[in-house]
Amino acid sequence: MTESAAAPPAESGIRVSTLELFFDLVFVFTVTQLTWTLAEDVTLAALADVLLMLFVIWWMYSGYAWLTNAVAPDSSTRRTLLLAGMAGFLVMALAVPESFGEYGWLFGVSYLVVNLVHSALFLHAGAGSRQAAKQLAPLNILAAVLVLAGGLLPEPYRHLCWIAAPLVQITAGHVHNLELHQIRAGHFVERHGLVMIVAIGESIVAIGLGFRDVRLDQGTIPVAVLGLCIAYYLWWIYFAGDDQRSEHVLARTTDPRRRARLAVDGWGYAHYVMVLGIVVLAxxxxxxxxxxxxxxxWGEAIAVGGGVALYQVGHAAFLLRLGLQGWAHRAVAALVVLATIPLGHVLAVGQLAAIPLIMAAAAIIEDLPGVRRAGGSTAISDFGRTPGS
Known part of the structure; x- marks a missing residue:
């Protein structure tokens, strides 16, 4: 029986709470702010700053996703602490446009609060999670202190601190004992799926806000419609069945360390690239x-084509890491989308029309008999073994 045909284990029945979805809505406001910040200055320097901000923000969002996967927010104390974490994310989002300027200190203080609340909440988790937090929390807090220092210090120390923070976090993801984490696959996959659909939807909102004070005519309506079409195919890429197949892979990976490593690589790093693609595209x-x-x-045309390509590359890496078929389709489609960049430099609407046509063609090709990803996972992850072997 293939993994896609078999029913997932009973653990997949655990659902994401409405409070967690509320948290995700607050988090996605940071995505909107990053979009507007990049749109104000579509340059490599601005993109580098967005890369750094999104990484540290996404790292702690993932931390909260792992947190509520380990301990449900089902008591007044936990909910109050989670509200404090939400407040930290909200203030961070408000400070995003000036995180490398006037409000860098505010971003840093809020980020430190988010980290401290996260550590405090993990004290209410099980014994294994508490032990993992003792190893992970000091490094997370060190990264937060570096972000705060970056908000207080002048250049070049500001950017040096900001660059050091993600490096500390990446190190933290490798040096602490992953076997201490017990991941509930159904809840974990659903939580990330929900934040992805909210992020895609929020990108439409961000684009829509750009229509304020703009006349609605033949020069503006096509942008709105074509932007929606592109967002639809972003949804299709993620939710056309691979979300369910990925849950099967994670649920059937019985070794705790390997399951946690798949979670870090697939739903951490690969999803970061996808969210970055949404920001750049919007x-x-x-x-x-x-x-x-x-x-x-050129910068704007690269952002449109490059954003979609980043999303596709992130999803390709996600499939490849989990040993699921279809990653090559994503990689090829990304290259074809990049070829639309010169078209955008000639005519904006031409590029906006070409991208959904390319994505629609890719979807049709994948649905052809013998081409569609019909068989679950391939034996390519972790040195040729299927996850969980």
Whole structure:
């Protein structure tokens, strides 16, 4: 029996709470703020700052996803602490546009609060999770202190601290004992799926806000419709069955350390790339509002095509890491989408129309008999073994 045909274990029946979804809505506001920040200055320097901010933000979002996977927010104390964490994310989001300027200190203080609350909540988890937190929390807090220092110090120390923070977090993900984490696959996959659909939806909101004070006519309506079409295919890529197949893989990986490593690589790093793609794409499309029948600057055309390509590459890495078929389709489609960048430099609406056509063609090809990912996982992850072997 293939993994896609078999029923997932009983643990997949554990559902994400409405409070967790509320938390995700607050978190996604940071994605909106990053989109607007990049749209204001579509340059490599601005992109580098967004890369750093999104990494540290996504790291702690993932930390809270792991947290509520280990301990449900089902008491007044836990809910109050989770509210404090939400407040930290909200203030961070408000400070995002000036995180490397006037409000760097505010971003840093809020980020430190988010980390401290996360550590405090893990004290209410099981014995294994508490032990893991004792190893992980000091490094997380060190990263938060570096972010705070980056908000207080002048250049070049500011960026040096910001670069050091993700490096500390990546190290933390490798040096602490992953076997101490017990991951409930169904809840874990559902939580990340929900935040992805919210992030995709929020990208539409971010684009829509760009229509304020813009006349609705033949030069603006196509941007809105084509932006929606692109967002639809982002949804299709993630939710056309691979979300369910990924849950099967994670649920059937019985070794705790390997399951946790799959979670870090697949739902941590690969999802970071996908969320980054959403941010870059939304920023690029926002710049086309009111300029559909004009050429885009190179940076804007690269943002539109590169954002979609980043999303596809992130999903390809996700499938590859979990040993699921279909990653090659994503990689090829990403390359084809990148080929639309010169078209955008000629005519914005031409690029916006070409991208959903390419994505639709990729979807049709994958649905052809003998091509569609019909068989679950391939034996390519972890040195040729299927996860859980």
């Amino acid at each position: 920023a690029g499309i926002k710049k086309t509002v009111g300029h559909a029948f004009e050429p885009l600057h």
